[in-house]
Amino acid sequence: MDRPALADFLRRSRARLRPADVGLADGPRRRTPGLRREEVARLTGMSADYYTRLEQARGPRPSRQMLTALARALRLGDDERDHLFHLADEQPPRADRFSDDHVPPGLLLILDRLHDVPAQVMSDWGGVLAQNAMADALTGPGWPGRNVVLEWFADPAVRDLFPPEDHEEHSRAHVAQLRAVASARPGDPRPAALVARLRARSAEFADLWERHEVVVRRAEAKRFVHPVVGVLELECDVLAGTGRGHLLIVHSARPGTTAYERLRLLGAVGLQSTAPEHRAPAGRAAALRDHPFG
Numbered sequence: 001m002d003r004p005a006l007a008d009f010l011r012r013s014r015a016r017l018r019p020a021d022v023g024l025a026d027g028p029r030r031r032t033p034g035l036r037r038e039e040v041a042r043l044t045g046m047s048a049d050y051y052t053r054l055e056q057a058r059g060p061r062p063s064r065q066m067l068t069a070l071a072r073a074l075r076l077g078d079d080e081r082d083h084l085f086h087l088a089d090e091q092p093p094r095a096d097r098f099s100d101d102h103v104p105p106g107l108l109l110i111l112d113r114l115h116d117v118p119a120q121v122m123s124d125w126g127g128v129l130a131q132n133a134m135a136d137a138l139t140g141p142g143w144p145g146r147n148v149v150l151e152w153f154a155d156p157a158v159r160d161l162f163p164p165e166d167h168e169e170h171s172r173a174h175v176a177q178l179r180a181v182a183s184a185r186p187g188d189p190r191p192a193a194l195v196a197r198l199r200a201r202s203a204e205f206a207d208l209w210e211r212h213e214v215v216v217r218r219a220e221a222k223r224f225v226h227p228v229v230g231v232l233e234l235e236c237d238v239l240a241g242t243g244r245g246h247l248l249i250v251h252s253a254r255p256g257t258t259a260y261e262r263l264r265l266l267g268a269v270g271l272q273s274t275a276p277e278h279r280a281p282a283g284r285a286a287a288l289r290d291h292p293f294g
Helices: 003-015 037-044 048-055 064-073 078-087 105-113 133-139 148-154 156-161 164-184 189-201 203-210 258-273
Strands: 119-123 128-131 220-226 230-240 246-252
Touching: 003 037, 003 048, 003 078, 037 048, 037 064, 064 078, 105 119, 105 128, 105 246, 119 133, 128 133, 133 220, 133 258, 148 156, 148 164, 148 189, 156 164, 156 220, 164 189, 164 203, 189 203, 230 258
Parallel strands: none
Antiparallel strands: 119 128, 119 246, 220 230, 230 246
8 A cells, every 4th residue: 555645646536626525615715726625534534533544544445335435425537546545555446337436527516516405326126335415414424335125125214304104115125226226237246246236135125136126217206204394295307327237316396385485495404414323224223234345
C-alpha cells in the first residue's frame, strides 16, 4: 500500500470538488477550495478521524467497501476509481458486464440535483449504491452498500418504514423482481447467491420464491411511515441508468396533495427528525449481511 500517494490522491480529489457537486450546501465561507475532510467522511459513512489519518498517510489499509465508498463520495471516474484501488494494493472491481457497484459521476450529479425529492441509485437486484439527503431523511442514512431485499427478509425493523397492510405486497414485489433479474442474467453470480442465501434462511422468502411470480419494477405508488411527518403516499418512478443494471429511483408527490405538503415538511425537518428505528438496520440482519455480493 502506497500511503503517501494515496494521501495525496485523496487530498487532490477532495480539493477539486465543491459542496454543490455532491449535493451539499456551501455553508459558511471556506478558507480553502474543495470539500472539508468531515464532509467526505460523512459522504462515505466513516469517521472524520479515520479519513483524516488516510490523508495524513498514517491510516490503516482501507477495505474494498471503504474504497468503493470513497470513489463514490469523491465522484471518481472508472480510471480514477481503479487508480484508488491500486494505491491501496487492491485489485479494482472486475471490468465486466456484471460490475455495477460503481456509480458514474454523471449519474451521481443527477442524483445530487434532485434536492427536493427522495432519490436513490440502486442495482436492479436490490443493492443501494447511493442516495440523496432527502432519501436519508425518509428512510434513514447508512443504506448505500446494503441490499433492500436482504434487509427486508432479514430484519423485521425494516418493515416499520411501511404500513403493516402493505408488507405482503412488498414481499411479493421484492421476490418477483429478484426472480426476473436472476433469470435475465444467469451468468451473474450475485443475484443467484442472494437467492440461495435467502431461501436457506427465510421461510417467507422460500415460499414466495416457489410461487414463480415475475415482475420488472416500474412506476408505482408507495406509502412510507415517518415518525414526524406521518404517512407519505409517494409516486415511485424507476428510471434506467447506464446499462450496468443501475436504476434511478425517484419518489415524488403531486403539488396540492397532502403527500406533497408532507414531503416539503420532510425537507425542512431533514435528518434531525430521523428516529433510530428509521436508520439502516443493525440487528438480526447482521448474520445475513455478511455476504460477498454487496
